Amino acid sequence: MSFKVKMACAATLLALGSAAHAERMIVSYDSNGQGLKKGHKVLVDGNGWFAVELDENGKSAMRGKKGFKAMEVDAERRLMGFADSAGNPNSVQVLPYNYLQAQGDQLTLNKNAGMKVCVVDSGLARDTGETGGRNNDFDFSVITGDSDSGTGDWFRDGGAHGTHVAGTIGAADNGVGIIGVAPGVDMHIIKVFNDAGWGYSSDLAQAVNKCAQAGANIINMSLGGGAANSIEENAITNFVNNGGLVLVAAGNDGNTTRSYPAGYEASMMVGGVNKDDGKYAASQYPSCTSGRGKNATTNERICVEISGGGEDVLSTVPAGTGAVAAVTADGAGVAASSTTNTGFANAAGYHMGTAEAVDSGANGKVCVIDRGNISFADKINNCGASGGVGAVVINNEPGMIYMDITGVTTSIPAVGAAQEDRATLIGASNVTVDATAGDYAVFSGTSMATPTVAGAAALVWSNHPSCSGEEIRAALKASAQDIGDPGHDVHFGYGIVKAKAASDYLTVNGCTGDNGGGTDPEPEPCKGGPRKCG
DSSP: OOHHHHHHHHHHHHHHHHHHOOEEEEEEEOTTOGGGGTTSOOSEEOSSEEEEEEOHHHHHHHHTSTTEEEEEEOOOOOOOOOOOOSSOTTTSEEOOHHHHHTTGGGSOOOGGGOOEEEEEESOOOSBOOSSOBOOOSSOGGGEEEEOBTTTBOTTBOSSSHHHHHHHHHHOOOSSSEEOOSSTTOEEEEEEOOOTTOOOOHHHHHHHHHHHHHTTOSEEEEOOOBSSOOHHHHHHHHHHHHTTOEEEEEOOSSSSSOOOBTTTSTTSEEEEEEOTTSOBOTTOOOOOSEESOGGGOEEOGGGSEEEEEEOSSEEEEOSBTSEEEEEEEETTEEEOEEOOSOOEEEEEEEEEOTTOOSOOGGGTTSEEEEEOOSSOHHHHHHHHHHTTOSEEEEEOSSSSOOOOOOTTOOOOSOEEEEOGGGHHHHHTOSEEEEEEEEESEEEEOSHHHHHHHHHHHHHHHHHHSTTOOHHHHHHHHHHHSBOOSSSSOBTTTBTOBOOHHHHHHHHHHHOOOOOOOOOOOSSOOSOOSOTTTOO
């Protein structure tokens, strides 16, 4: 074969490949163009336009037809990411992104339904505890608990974790701080951990029994470990068979390991997502298959079933142990993230680029800095060395930036900001930075995703109190926002929890209140079920 022939064949293949590739286009037409749709599958039919998939030959043919006006690519559009509302939670109420993502703002908790969420964790900061003081962002009149001789009083924190989890579920709607997904819901606190952060399966089994005795409908377990335990499993199964719902974190090792108690069939395993509806990178994703060969079985109840916001979640912590930040640009609030450099600055803004060198133009001003090229600490140090009085570092990709500023030597207040606010900050003549220690902090983990789903479950259930836990579980899955592979997948389960959508689903489909039966492997003193006990 000659070189010419080879080239001709290659050109033909390229042409065929090009022609075969269909692209979604929008075609506009005039009053004579109705016939343009003939022979095509119209994807969207508008007024004077329609959307259709065309390859290169189809595009050429379309342009030559009577009535054709114009054609353009039908560009993909995705939902914008959620973000915390702007403001300092020490003085105003901030709406965390996971609250908005879960549609907490679209449904109202029915307090008369008597929903109760049992939080099995490290206690709650009502009084001074191991790490901090009372957090006032709770309605303590609807919160009870059980103390332990080993871990201490439930109303004293054994580390910030439990207070953060409880806040995500039910922080009060009181005009300050943050708001829980089910604000002001009744809670029962079981303190099984102290600041060391570990316990045993037997502790959890006993905690589940105490949750049932307290009349809880829902149990939140933002915890886990590597081995199954029959006593623990029996306690959870009993609670679920009696009408309850148990939500457990998938784990944060970013691998396929099945953690427990999340891996029990009775538990509902929760995975984590970020504010952009993408996967939280560390969220575990165990297989839905157990056994090998002929004995292999698939069961979606032993893997991730649903997901909630779990990355960079703002919530309550023991008083004085958090760090919060607020920024204004010409008086308008801009969402910000805190660092270890706290303080207050109010001055003219100065765009310092990527702040790779000392710049005298920043003297006496708030440095507005782009991310990139050098470390955060070096950027902030250069601002301070230039005479800057504060620093705002802007992300170079969509979303908020959270900075580790290890190595910083200047004491000026420094905060992060989202790429979406770059133009506002750069164009501002005056910038205020207010970074202080406080009662709120940003944590990441499936530990944060689980109370997001627990709060959504309580919110939904309060509006449909005749439902059983199994029916709430089914509704959350049926109404979740499907992301990842279509339908159920190991990373997201059925998708991101959506409280309003789940409530709408139950309004249409109703409930029987039947949990599907089953024997009680571990009989409890209370036989009336989690909604009647206590």
